[in-house]
Amino acid sequence: MINVAVLGTGKIIPEAVEALHASKKFRVVNIWARPHSRDKAAALAERFGVEKFTTDLDDIANDPNVDFVYVGLVNAVHHEYAKKFLDAGKNVIVEKPFTVTAAQAQDLIDVALRRKLFLFEAVTTLHQPNFFGIRDALKQIGEVKLVQCNYSQYSSRYDAYKKKSVAPAFDPKSYGGALTDINIYNLNFVVGLFGAPKKVSYAANFGWNGIDTSGVVTLEYENFLAQCVAAKDSASPSFVCVQGDGGYILSTSPPNELNSFELAVRGRDVQKFSLNRFNHRMVHEFVDFAEIFERGDFAAVERGLQTSLDVMTVAERAAKSAGIVYA
Numbered sequence: 001m002i003n004v005a006v007l008g009t010g011k012i013i014p015e016a017v018e019a020l021h022a023s024k025k026f027r028v029v030n031i032w033a034r035p036h037s038r039d040k041a042a043a044l045a046e047r048f049g050v051e052k053f054t055t056d057l058d059d060i061a062n063d064p065n066v067d068f069v070y071v072g073l074v075n076a077v078h079h080e081y082a083k084k085f086l087d088a089g090k091n092v093i094v095e096k097p098f099t100v101t102a103a104q105a106q107d108l109i110d111v112a113l114r115r116k117l118f119l120f121e122a123v124t125t126l127h128q129p130n131f132f133g134i135r136d137a138l139k140q141i142g143e144v145k146l147v148q149c150n151y152s153q154y155s156s157r158y159d160a161y162k163k164k165s166v167a168p169a170f171d172p173k174s175y176g177g178a179l180t181d182i183n184i185y186n187l188n189f190v191v192g193l194f195g196a197p198k199k200v201s202y203a204a205n206f207g208w209n210g211i212d213t214s215g216v217v218t219l220e221y222e223n224f225l226a227q228c229v230a231a232k233d234s235a236s237p238s239f240v241c242v243q244g245d246g247g248y249i250l251s252t253s254p255p256n257e258l259n260s261f262e263l264a265v266r267g268r269d270v271q272k273f274s275l276n277r278f279n280h281r282m283v284h285e286f287v288d289f290a291e292i293f294e295r296g297d298f299a300a301v302e303r304g305l306q307t308s309l310d311v312m313t314v315a316e317r318a319a320k321s322a323g324i325v326y327a
Helices: 012-022 035-048 057-061 075-087 102-115 129-140 158-162 183-194 283-295 298-322
Strands: 002-007 026-032 068-071 091-095 119-122 144-152 199-206 212-220 225-231 239-244 247-251 261-265 271-273
Touching (some): 012 026, 102 119, 102 298, 129 183
Parallel strands (some): 002 026, 068 091
Antiparallel strands (some): 239 247
């Protein structure tokens, strides 16, 4: 088993701990929290049978039994905490978004590659077997013309936000907003399949404090366009669709899950695929990370980090085009 320490006590942490254990590859051995959240860490440790919890980062940094550190904190501090543990010689998994600027992403990548450490971004989209099935099916739909992604989900924190109570998800200081939250999945889907685009633009709806509550990113490639819609202020069915001159590929589930997809090639019956092996969307990524670690596969690490850097670059360009000021 690979021992991992978890940083944070927020909404994503119970899911991450559950998925880490479900992978049967990782064992969570410590949960860190800031002092004011100590009781939350204690409750999580008891709930999941984790032997330790702490409010001291050095307890983890100096523990030779910790193989990986999972950073599940607010967006704005991903770089700071990942860098601390890379400098301490720990392998690191960073919850999406990888960082908040391309320069921060490059800094982490440089440290990890120089020190031969494993560094991963936990973005579920790129690890679902259905994502690889979609990638393999692209050659059957001819020349790609349009890509559409929509991940719209009314945020559980939006009603409070409208009453001027601001959670990190809607806080510019925390690099919140629709772009850096759920649109990151759309961007990973497109960039993961097709690489970095030529041009990027973002049109957004803004809330009272200047945060983007929903918006549309347009990516221009050599021979096709991609549009990434994300909303935290409204809801609709989520989907991804790749249209070619010979057919289309459609998944009618959010891009962070990709529960199934259909392949429609002109002149043939529609084929349906459900290739994912685990019900919980996060398990696939942790299994992939563990297997890459066990193989010592640094080529796979570098491929993943290149996608993280490309997505971070696209997100930064999108934010700039919309005039978003985070801090």
